[in-house]
Amino acid sequence: MVRLGLVQHVVGRSIERVTVLSDRAVRRHVAGRADFEAAVAGHRVLDVRRRGKYLWWVLDDGDALLAHLGMSGQFRIGSPDAAPHPHLRARFTFADAGPHVDFLDQRTFGGLAFLPGQADLPEPIVHLALDPLDPDYDVEATVARIRAKRSEIKRVLLDQTVVSGIGNIYADEALWRARVNYARSADALSRPVVRRLLIAAAEVMTEALAMGGTSFDALYVNVNGASGYFDRSLAAYGQQGRPCPRCGTPIRREAFMNRSSFYCPKCQPRPRVSR
DNA sequence: ATAGCTACCTGGGCGC
DNA sequence: TGCGCCCAGGTAGCTA
Numbered sequence: 001m002v003r004l005g006l007v008q009h010v011v012g013r014s015i016e017r018v019t020v021l022s023d024r025a026v027r028r029h030v031a032g033r034a035d036f037e038a039a040v041a042g043h044r045v046l047d048v049r050r051r052g053k054y055l056w057w058v059l060d061d062g063d064a065l066l067a068h069l070g071m072s073g074q075f076r077i078g079s080p081d082a083a084p085h086p087h088l089r090a091r092f093t094f095a096d097a098g099p100h101v102d103f104l105d106q107r108t109f110g111g112l113a114f115l116p117g118q119a120d121l122p123e124p125i126v127h128l129a130l131d132p133l134d135p136d137y138d139v140e141a142t143v144a145r146i147r148a149k150r151s152e153i154k155r156v157l158l159d160q161t162v163v164s165g166i167g168n169i170y171a172d173e174a175l176w177r178a179r180v181n182y183a184r185s186a187d188a189l190s191r192p193v194v195r196r197l198l199i200a201a202a203e204v205m206t207e208a209l210a211m212g213g214t215s216f217d218a219l220y221v222n223v224n225g226a227s228g229y230f231d232r233s234l235a236a237y238g239q240q241g242r243p244c245p246r247c248g249t250p251i252r253r254e255a256f257m258n259r260s261s262f263y264c265p266k267c268q269p270r271p272r273v274s275r
Numbered sequence: 276a277t278a279g280c281t282a283c284c285t286g287g288g289c290g291c
Numbered sequence: 292t293g294c295g296c297c298c299a300g301g302t303a304g305c306t307a
Protein backbone atom coordinates (compact mmCIF):
# COMPACT_ATOMS: atom_id res chain seq x y z
CA MET A 1 0.00 0.00 0.00
CA VAL A 2 2.80 2.35 0.86
CA ARG A 3 4.54 1.23 -2.28
CA LEU A 4 1.45 1.63 -4.44
CA GLY A 5 0.84 5.09 -3.03
CA LEU A 6 4.39 6.05 -3.85
CA VAL A 7 4.22 4.56 -7.32
CA GLN A 8 1.20 6.72 -7.93
CA HIS A 9 2.81 9.88 -6.60
CA VAL A 10 6.50 9.76 -7.49
CA VAL A 11 7.04 7.57 -10.53
CA GLY A 12 7.81 9.67 -13.57
CA ARG A 13 8.63 12.77 -11.55
CA SER A 14 11.99 14.48 -11.33
CA ILE A 15 13.34 15.21 -7.87
CA GLU A 16 14.32 18.83 -7.58
CA ARG A 17 15.88 18.49 -4.15
CA VAL A 18 15.75 16.58 -0.92
CA THR A 19 16.12 18.41 2.35
CA VAL A 20 17.27 16.26 5.26
CA LEU A 21 16.19 17.53 8.66
CA SER A 22 17.79 14.85 10.75
CA ASP A 23 21.31 13.47 10.30
CA ARG A 24 20.16 10.23 11.84
CA ALA A 25 17.75 9.66 8.95
CA VAL A 26 20.73 9.32 6.58
CA ARG A 27 23.15 7.57 8.96
CA ARG A 28 23.38 4.63 6.55
CA HIS A 29 24.50 6.96 3.79
CA VAL A 30 28.13 6.88 4.85
CA ALA A 31 29.19 9.99 2.95
CA GLY A 32 26.82 12.09 5.03
CA ARG A 33 23.90 14.41 4.68
CA ALA A 34 25.30 16.93 2.20
CA ASP A 35 26.49 14.18 -0.11
CA PHE A 36 23.10 12.49 0.10
CA GLU A 37 21.26 15.69 -0.78
CA ALA A 38 23.57 16.40 -3.69
CA ALA A 39 23.41 12.84 -5.01
CA VAL A 40 19.63 12.61 -5.00
CA ALA A 41 18.88 15.99 -6.54
CA GLY A 42 18.02 16.00 -10.23
CA HIS A 43 17.13 12.34 -10.60
CA ARG A 44 13.94 11.08 -12.16
CA VAL A 45 12.08 8.27 -10.42
CA LEU A 46 11.40 5.29 -12.68
CA ASP A 47 9.83 2.82 -10.24
CA VAL A 48 9.30 1.99 -6.57
CA ARG A 49 9.97 -1.53 -5.30
CA ARG A 50 9.67 -3.25 -1.97
CA ARG A 51 11.18 -6.13 -0.07
CA GLY A 52 10.19 -6.69 3.53
CA LYS A 53 10.23 -3.34 5.28
CA TYR A 54 12.52 -1.78 2.71
CA LEU A 55 11.39 0.30 -0.23
CA TRP A 56 13.63 1.57 -2.94
CA TRP A 57 13.11 4.16 -5.58
CA VAL A 58 14.62 3.15 -8.90
CA LEU A 59 16.23 6.27 -10.31
CA ASP A 60 17.42 7.07 -13.79
CA ASP A 61 21.13 6.23 -14.28
CA GLY A 62 20.46 2.93 -12.47
CA ASP A 63 20.84 4.40 -9.01
CA ALA A 64 18.71 3.51 -6.00
CA LEU A 65 17.25 5.53 -3.18
CA LEU A 66 16.77 2.99 -0.42
CA ALA A 67 14.35 3.62 2.42
CA HIS A 68 13.97 1.45 5.47
CA LEU A 69 10.75 2.15 7.32
CA GLY A 70 11.91 0.66 10.61
CA MET A 71 8.89 0.48 12.83
CA SER A 72 7.53 3.96 12.42
CA GLY A 73 8.77 5.23 9.06
CA GLN A 74 6.23 6.62 6.62
CA PHE A 75 6.07 8.44 3.34
CA ARG A 76 3.41 11.07 3.00
CA ILE A 77 2.26 13.29 0.23
CA GLY A 78 2.55 16.82 1.53
CA SER A 79 -0.07 19.48 1.22
CA PRO A 80 1.44 22.88 0.49
CA ASP A 81 -0.01 24.72 3.47
CA ALA A 82 0.48 22.10 6.19
CA ALA A 83 2.88 22.94 9.01
CA PRO A 84 5.85 20.54 9.05
CA HIS A 85 5.09 17.40 11.02
CA PRO A 86 7.21 17.06 14.20
CA HIS A 87 8.55 13.70 12.98
CA LEU A 88 9.55 15.03 9.58
CA ARG A 89 13.04 13.75 8.71
CA ALA A 90 13.36 14.54 5.03
CA ARG A 91 11.35 16.34 2.37
CA PHE A 92 11.47 15.72 -1.36
CA THR A 93 10.41 18.43 -3.73
CA PHE A 94 9.93 17.91 -7.44
CA ALA A 95 10.65 19.84 -10.59
CA ASP A 96 6.97 19.86 -11.53
CA ALA A 97 4.36 21.88 -9.67
CA GLY A 98 3.05 18.81 -7.83
CA PRO A 99 3.11 18.11 -4.12
CA HIS A 100 6.25 17.31 -2.13
CA VAL A 101 6.82 13.94 -0.46
CA ASP A 102 7.75 13.71 3.22
CA PHE A 103 9.65 10.97 5.01
CA LEU A 104 8.44 10.82 8.61
CA ASP A 105 9.85 8.62 11.34
CA GLN A 106 8.99 8.93 14.97
CA ARG A 107 11.35 6.37 16.51
CA THR A 108 14.10 6.90 14.00
CA PHE A 109 14.90 3.26 13.34
CA GLY A 110 14.31 3.92 9.68
CA GLY A 111 16.42 5.85 7.24
CA LEU A 112 17.41 6.72 3.70
CA ALA A 113 20.48 6.01 1.60
CA PHE A 114 21.53 6.78 -1.98
CA LEU A 115 23.17 3.77 -3.61
CA PRO A 116 24.74 4.40 -7.01
CA GLY A 117 24.20 1.66 -9.57
CA GLN A 118 22.11 -0.50 -7.25
CA ALA A 119 18.67 -0.02 -8.78
CA ASP A 120 18.09 -3.73 -9.38
CA LEU A 121 18.62 -4.85 -5.81
CA PRO A 122 20.43 -2.62 -3.31
CA GLU A 123 23.32 -4.33 -1.59
CA PRO A 124 22.05 -3.79 1.99
CA ILE A 125 19.04 -5.99 1.31
CA VAL A 126 20.42 -8.80 -0.85
CA HIS A 127 20.36 -11.10 2.18
CA LEU A 128 16.62 -10.57 2.72
CA ALA A 129 14.33 -13.39 1.73
CA LEU A 130 11.33 -12.69 -0.44
CA ASP A 131 8.13 -11.91 1.41
CA PRO A 132 4.97 -14.02 1.16
CA LEU A 133 3.32 -11.50 -1.15
CA ASP A 134 6.17 -11.40 -3.66
CA PRO A 135 5.18 -13.00 -6.98
CA ASP A 136 8.39 -15.07 -6.99
CA TYR A 137 7.94 -16.28 -3.42
CA ASP A 138 8.24 -20.07 -3.16
CA VAL A 139 6.09 -21.50 -0.36
CA GLU A 140 7.51 -25.01 -0.47
CA ALA A 141 11.11 -23.81 -0.39
CA THR A 142 10.29 -21.62 2.59
CA VAL A 143 8.54 -24.49 4.36
CA ALA A 144 11.70 -26.57 3.94
CA ARG A 145 13.95 -23.81 5.24
CA ILE A 146 11.78 -23.28 8.29
CA ARG A 147 11.64 -26.96 9.15
CA ALA A 148 15.42 -27.15 8.98
CA LYS A 149 15.73 -24.64 11.84
CA ARG A 150 16.28 -25.85 15.36
CA SER A 151 14.77 -22.84 16.98
CA GLU A 152 11.40 -21.64 18.24
CA ILE A 153 8.96 -21.05 15.39
CA LYS A 154 8.34 -17.39 16.15
CA ARG A 155 12.05 -16.65 16.14
CA VAL A 156 12.21 -18.23 12.68
CA LEU A 157 9.20 -16.27 11.41
CA LEU A 158 10.90 -13.06 12.49
CA ASP A 159 14.17 -14.02 10.78
CA GLN A 160 14.13 -11.84 7.68
CA THR A 161 16.63 -14.07 5.88
CA VAL A 162 14.09 -16.91 5.96
CA VAL A 163 10.96 -14.98 5.08
CA SER A 164 10.68 -11.20 5.10
CA GLY A 165 7.94 -8.77 5.99
CA ILE A 166 6.75 -10.54 9.14
CA GLY A 167 7.13 -8.47 12.30
CA ASN A 168 5.99 -9.08 15.85
CA ILE A 169 2.33 -8.25 15.23
CA TYR A 170 1.93 -10.26 12.03
CA ALA A 171 3.80 -13.19 13.58
CA ASP A 172 1.44 -13.38 16.56
CA GLU A 173 -1.62 -13.12 14.33
CA ALA A 174 -0.37 -15.81 11.93
CA LEU A 175 0.48 -18.14 14.82
CA TRP A 176 -2.99 -17.63 16.28
CA ARG A 177 -4.69 -18.35 12.95
CA ALA A 178 -2.64 -21.49 12.43
CA ARG A 179 -3.10 -22.52 16.11
CA VAL A 180 0.61 -22.84 16.71
CA ASN A 181 2.34 -21.80 19.92
CA TYR A 182 5.24 -19.39 19.42
CA ALA A 183 7.61 -21.54 21.48
CA ARG A 184 7.27 -24.71 19.46
CA SER A 185 10.41 -25.86 17.78
CA ALA A 186 10.38 -25.24 14.03
CA ASP A 187 11.91 -28.62 13.24
CA ALA A 188 9.14 -30.37 15.18
CA LEU A 189 6.34 -28.92 13.05
CA SER A 190 4.88 -30.95 10.21
CA ARG A 191 5.03 -29.74 6.66
CA PRO A 192 1.25 -29.04 6.50
CA VAL A 193 1.38 -27.03 9.73
CA VAL A 194 4.23 -24.83 8.50
CA ARG A 195 2.45 -24.40 5.20
CA ARG A 196 -0.70 -23.34 7.06
CA LEU A 197 1.34 -20.88 9.07
CA LEU A 198 2.85 -19.26 5.99
CA ILE A 199 -0.52 -19.06 4.30
CA ALA A 200 -1.91 -17.44 7.44
CA ALA A 201 0.96 -14.93 7.44
CA ALA A 202 0.26 -14.05 3.81
CA GLU A 203 -3.43 -13.59 4.62
CA VAL A 204 -2.67 -11.34 7.57
CA MET A 205 -0.38 -9.23 5.43
CA THR A 206 -2.89 -9.05 2.60
CA GLU A 207 -5.69 -8.00 4.93
CA ALA A 208 -3.49 -5.47 6.67
CA LEU A 209 -2.46 -3.96 3.36
CA ALA A 210 -6.06 -3.90 2.14
CA MET A 211 -7.01 -1.94 5.21
CA GLY A 212 -4.11 0.43 4.86
CA GLY A 213 -1.98 -1.26 7.48
CA THR A 214 -2.08 -1.33 11.22
CA SER A 215 -2.90 2.06 12.59
CA PHE A 216 -1.50 0.77 15.85
CA ASP A 217 1.45 3.08 16.40
CA ALA A 218 0.76 4.41 12.92
CA LEU A 219 3.20 1.71 11.91
CA TYR A 220 1.92 1.45 8.43
CA VAL A 221 -0.20 4.22 7.09
CA ASN A 222 -0.88 4.80 3.48
CA VAL A 223 0.91 7.45 1.61
CA ASN A 224 -1.69 10.13 2.28
CA GLY A 225 -1.38 9.63 6.00
CA ALA A 226 -4.74 7.95 6.44
CA SER A 227 -4.43 5.31 9.11
CA GLY A 228 -5.89 1.88 8.71
CA TYR A 229 -8.28 -0.14 10.73
CA PHE A 230 -6.30 -3.34 10.85
CA ASP A 231 -5.70 -3.07 14.57
CA ARG A 232 -9.41 -3.49 15.19
CA SER A 233 -9.29 -6.93 13.61
CA LEU A 234 -6.39 -8.23 15.68
CA ALA A 235 -7.31 -11.53 17.31
CA ALA A 236 -4.32 -12.03 19.58
CA TYR A 237 -1.79 -9.22 19.43
CA GLY A 238 -2.29 -6.76 22.28
CA GLN A 239 -5.42 -8.58 23.42
CA GLN A 240 -4.27 -10.06 26.75
CA GLY A 241 -7.21 -10.82 28.99
CA ARG A 242 -9.72 -10.50 26.18
CA PRO A 243 -11.52 -13.62 24.98
CA CYS A 244 -10.01 -15.56 22.10
CA PRO A 245 -12.36 -14.89 19.14
CA ARG A 246 -12.38 -18.62 18.43
CA CYS A 247 -12.89 -20.27 21.82
CA GLY A 248 -13.37 -17.51 24.39
CA THR A 249 -10.33 -18.39 26.50
CA PRO A 250 -8.53 -15.26 27.70
CA ILE A 251 -5.55 -14.35 25.53
CA ARG A 252 -2.25 -14.61 27.36
CA ARG A 253 0.79 -12.41 27.11
CA GLU A 254 4.34 -13.60 27.65
CA ALA A 255 7.73 -12.04 27.22
CA PHE A 256 9.75 -13.56 24.40
CA MET A 257 12.87 -12.26 22.68
CA ASN A 258 12.57 -9.02 24.66
CA ARG A 259 9.17 -8.57 23.07
CA SER A 260 5.64 -9.55 23.95
CA SER A 261 3.95 -12.60 22.55
CA PHE A 262 0.20 -12.98 22.66
CA TYR A 263 -1.54 -16.33 22.23
CA CYS A 264 -4.58 -18.36 23.18
CA PRO A 265 -3.53 -20.97 25.74
CA LYS A 266 -6.26 -23.34 24.57
CA CYS A 267 -5.98 -23.05 20.76
CA GLN A 268 -2.19 -22.66 20.88
CA PRO A 269 -1.02 -24.91 23.69
CA ARG A 270 2.55 -24.56 24.85
CA PRO A 271 4.89 -27.38 23.91
CA ARG A 272 5.37 -29.84 26.75
CA VAL A 273 9.10 -29.62 26.51
CA SER A 274 10.43 -26.27 25.47
CA ARG A 275 13.78 -26.57 23.85
C1' DA B 276 28.76 -21.60 10.96
C1' DT B 277 24.71 -20.70 13.61
C1' DA B 278 21.73 -19.28 17.38
C1' DG B 279 20.56 -15.91 20.59
C1' DC B 280 21.02 -11.45 22.87
C1' DT B 281 21.44 -6.38 23.23
C1' DA B 282 21.56 -1.67 21.92
C1' DC B 283 19.69 1.64 19.31
C1' DC B 284 15.71 5.64 19.68
C1' DT B 285 11.49 8.56 20.61
C1' DG B 286 7.25 9.92 22.50
C1' DG B 287 2.52 8.25 24.02
C1' DG B 288 0.52 6.63 28.01
C1' DC B 289 0.45 5.90 32.60
C1' DG B 290 1.15 6.36 37.76
C1' DC B 291 2.06 9.28 41.34
C1' DT C 292 -0.65 19.97 36.21
C1' DG C 293 3.72 17.84 35.49
C1' DC C 294 7.38 14.83 36.01
C1' DG C 295 9.53 10.46 35.21
C1' DC C 296 9.30 5.85 33.89
C1' DC C 297 7.87 2.04 30.88
C1' DC C 298 7.13 0.26 26.62
C1' DA C 299 6.77 -0.47 21.60
C1' DG C 300 9.76 -3.00 17.66
C1' DG C 301 13.40 -4.10 13.10
C1' DT C 302 17.81 -5.19 12.71
C1' DA C 303 23.04 -4.45 13.02
C1' DG C 304 26.39 -6.18 15.46
C1' DC C 305 27.95 -8.66 18.99
C1' DT C 306 28.91 -13.04 21.85
C1' DA C 307 28.76 -17.90 22.83
